[in-house]
Amino acid sequence: MGIKGRIGQRNAPTVLNALYNKTQFWDGRATTLEEQAGLPIVNSVEMGQPSLRATVAKIGAIREYREEFQHVFGRPLNGPDLLRAIASYERTLVSFDSPFDHFIAGDKNAIDASARRGWELFNTRGRCNLCHALSDQKRDATYFTDNDFHNIGIGIIRHNVVALARQAEQLIKSGDTSAIDRAAIQSEMSALGRFLVTKKEPDTASFKTPDLRNVLVTGPYFHDGSQETLWDVMDHYNKGDGLQNPYLDQDIQPLALTEGDIDDVVAFMASLTSPDYKEQGIKELARQRALSRTTRPQRDTARAFGPKPPRPTPPSP
Numbered sequence: 001m002g003i004k005g006r007i008g009q010r011n012a013p014t015v016l017n018a019l020y021n022k023t024q025f026w027d028g029r030a031t032t033l034e035e036q037a038g039l040p041i042v043n044s045v046e047m048g049q050p051s052l053r054a055t056v057a058k059i060g061a062i063r064e065y066r067e068e069f070q071h072v073f074g075r076p077l078n079g080p081d082l083l084r085a086i087a088s089y090e091r092t093l094v095s096f097d098s099p100f101d102h103f104i105a106g107d108k109n110a111i112d113a114s115a116r117r118g119w120e121l122f123n124t125r126g127r128c129n130l131c132h133a134l135s136d137q138k139r140d141a142t143y144f145t146d147n148d149f150h151n152i153g154i155g156i157i158r159h160n161v162v163a164l165a166r167q168a169e170q171l172i173k174s175g176d177t178s179a180i181d182r183a184a185i186q187s188e189m190s191a192l193g194r195f196l197v198t199k200k201e202p203d204t205a206s207f208k209t210p211d212l213r214n215v216l217v218t219g220p221y222f223h224d225g226s227q228e229t230l231w232d233v234m235d236h237y238n239k240g241d242g243l244q245n246p247y248l249d250q251d252i253q254p255l256a257l258t259e260g261d262i263d264d265v266v267a268f269m270a271s272l273t274s275p276d277y278k279e280q281g282i283k284e285l286a287r288q289r290a291l292s293r294t295t296r297p298q299r300d301t302a303r304a305f306g307p308k309p310p311r312p313t314p315p316s317p
Helices: 034-040 052-060 063-073 079-090 099-104 114-122 162-172 177-186 186-191 228-238 259-270 273-290
Strands: none
Touching: 034 052, 034 079, 034 099, 034 177, 052 063, 052 079, 063 079, 079 228, 099 114, 114 259, 162 177, 162 186, 228 259, 228 273
């Protein structure tokens, strides 16, 4: 949600541990935190400022800010320094020291048996490590992302991505990050994901693999915020959601996970909650668990335990 209650097309990614991201935003349209900080300021749906210069003038009207910028940077407030200040703050938002970290460090009682089973499933039958790890050859207990982009089947049926891709090719100049930002936040072309940046067909509807640390308290989930609970997320992957999707990532397939298996993987993800968010995490886990016992819109047991459906052939240009 942005200025005056305006709703954008993208779910805001967490800023926790954002300094470790190789690219910023769901589609990787910014490579630095400074570049990322500038785009929401002038996006009409987010902060709605007419320009960075206008923002500097507004902030510069406050004496305390003028004095602090002069003290820190040794010069009057300006646009690049404003973005440096925001990015510098974001780099302080480091969040580790979770129960899982203590488990990996040798405290076998730091997480319960369900979370331990979930960690095993995460790296085996759950296939989560194929995206949420730097390598699927070695267990990765650090940041839980491959820093890559994948089409996981979200939003494909709701959007005609082929038509949108052709429209984007005509309307958006490659490398124009402001135009890409407007399309991503303000239009249906948001569903194209990484394609907006690269204009490469295999990137259609592909989005960045997010970090899983504190995932319990940073919902809703996926780039469009379409899933409310971690059980919904697991149900989506469990059924290998890829109907009518010629660009589905090759690693997406039905997982045949039982309800107990799903509970275990969720328990593992909950164990990635840092101490600062412990109490919030306890309440959120209870809320999500209660909801999962009555509402499971993504659950499809027949597909979860069925064969992988054939992937449609991409349409001709």
